Every structure is written in structure tokens, then in C-alpha cells.
Amino acid sequence: MTTKDFAPVSSDGARENNIVDTLIESTMVKNPHVPARVIGTDYTYRRKIVWKNAIGFLILHILAVWGFFIFVRGGVSLKTLLWISVILFLSGEGVTIGAHRLYSHKSFSATPLLRAFLLLCHTIAGQNSMYIWCRDHRLHHRYSDTDADPHNSKRGFFFSHIGWLMSRKHPYVLEMGKRIDMSDLEADWMVMFQKKYYYPLYVIFALFIPVWVPIQYFGETFWNSLLVCYFFRYCYQLNGTWLVNSAAHLYGTRPYDKNFQPVESWFVSLLCFGEGWHNYHHAFPWDYKTAELPTHINISAVVIRMLEKIRLAYDLKTAPPEMVAERIMRTGDGTHHVFGNEEAKAAVTAIGPLHPLNPSYTTKHKPL
Secondary structure (H helix, E strand, C coil), X not given: CCCEXXXXXXXXXXXXXXXXXXXXXXXXXXXXXXXXXXXCCCCCCXXXXXXXHHHHHHHHHHXXXXXXXXXXXXXXXXXXXXXXXXXXXXXXXXXXXXXXXXXXXXXXXXXXXXXXXXXXXXXXXXXXXXXXXXXXXXXXXXXXXXXXXXXXXXXXXHHHHCHHHCECCCHHHHHHHCCCCCHHHHCCHHHHHHHHCHXXXXXXXXXXXXXXXXXXXXXXXXXXXXXXXXXHHHHHHHXXXXXXXXXXXXXXXXXXXXXXXXXXXXXXXXXXXXXXXXXXXXXXXXXXXXXXXXXXXXXXXXXXXXXXXXCCEECCEECCHHHHHHHHHHHCCCCCCCCCCHHHHHCEECCCCCCCCCCCCEECCCCC
């Protein structure tokens, strides 16, 4: 059970996430309602709002803010705060380790016991079934930041953060989503079981148990537990995940490939267990670390290696250092902490706190 250097092959047999190839290839869609053209971003396209979704998210966030004020004013016990922290950690790893690094990218292998546990944790996170999450994410990598990307960041922060869930999918998302190879997940009975029974599983594990435990064992009132342990906790985690789609595609440096929209963001990595090193991840999506450095603000990578030590995870895939260095020198924006140059680093403007390996949120690069 060792970490392996791995060549970049995507889930459908082609090199994954090469946006340059994506933008120049002649990928014509067969849907008669979609014009046959190379996929980019059509800024004249107007999306239709799905009002039930928009109103639902508004209500969800209002109740989450209510829960937040109860939280900051000490309206729940220390035991409940510890309970929330455990739920946030487990459900967060269900997304980052389970849905993202294992099931979407197959960057390592897992025993049936670990796969079942990660599916459970992912259910607690409440971000749709594993099957749908992975399909959308594979589509995102295949057509990153184009109209076929479910949360195309070229549409701006709000759309890539939450707006994509409030509007009808672009025809390209629907068409290209049907072409994503999901045969590996379709052959996994546990994934398909969760997909089939997702909603009752969600009610039990994401809503009932997180709210019931503090009421039963910690003396919380029903409303305090519901508002803090469900609405606040759920919204906090949702927005953390959404920041990977929005902030980590817009505000940061591109030391590995300046042709990619995704950026490096230590802030997003801090909130999302290491998912913010996004320029690296889009350059080397098969790497279990989703980052060049294995331990730098990357809790999920540390956890995966711990799981490897106890033989629950194995065949960890990683990009060889020489491949990473070559990519930095060939396509990077010059801001890399080792292989960068002073001129490129001097061109960086900072908004917010600085960080030695990710010096800013924004750069002076022209928008892609």
C-alpha cells in the first residue's frame, strides 16, 4: 500500500481537465435546441430563475443567520458545540475525501468499509447524492468555466457560488452531462443504493440525528437545536463548498497553469480542509492531495495518509515532482514560491491577509 506517481488519465479515458483542449476541440452537440459550436461562454445567454429554489435558499439562509446569532450569543451548550464540530468535520470529509478525491477523481482506492463510511458522511453533508455530485464535478472538470460547466465562474461570483442552483441548467450542461462516463459509479451498489434512497437517508442522517442528539442528551430546546445544529451548520458547510466553485476560481494566483481559471487560495483551503489549492488541482486532478504540498493547510490529505496507515486507503496517486516542476516552468504565472520570478510576484496585488505560499487573493493578470 504505497503512494504512486500517476499519469493524468480522466474517468472517461481522456486526459482530464485540459481546458485548452476543451476550448479548441470541435465538440458539437446533437441537441437541436443548442447551436453547434465550440463550447465557451455565451454572455448573451439569459438564464431562467427557478423561483422555488431561490426562495428555498433565501429561507434556508435566513434561518441559518438566526441560528448563527443563537450560536454566537452562547445559546447552546459546549457539548452541542463539540457535537456540531464533529458533524461538520465528518460531513466535510465525506465531501472532500469521499465525493471529490475518491469517487470523482479516483485519486486513491478504499476498502468497502471506508467507502460505506464516506458515503454516510457525504449523506450528512446534504449536497445531493454521490452519483449526482460526481457527475456534476466530472462535467465541471471536463468543460471547466464554459457554458457546459454547471457553475461556470465566467458568469461571476454569485452565479458560481449559489446562482447556478437557483436557475435552470444551460442546455450544454444537460447535453454534455449525459456524455460523462459514470459506469464506475453505476457498478457500485453502495453508490446506487444511496442514490435510490437519498432523500430518506438525508432526513435521517443530515436532519433528524444531528438535531435529536443535542435535545436528547445535552438538554437543548427543539428550536435551538434545529436552528443551530441543522440550519446554521448546514448553511455554513454549503457555503464553504461553494467557495471552491467561486472564490477558488476568481481570487488568487495561478502558479501551475495561467491558462486555467482556477486559482490558489489558502483561505478556501483553510475553510475546506485543503480544497482551495485549486490551480494545482485542475492541473493535476488525479493527485490525492489536490495540492503540491502534502501537509500545508490540507487536513484531508493528512487524513487520507492516516487511513492508508491503517489499511483502509491504498494506491494513493500523486504527480511526480519533476512533472510538477516542468508544468510550473512551462505554463505557470511566475508566482510559485520556489520556481517563480520576482517580476511576476511584484505584479501581485493583495486584498486581505498575505500568505507566503499564496501571496494574495487577486492578481494583475488579465481575466481569462
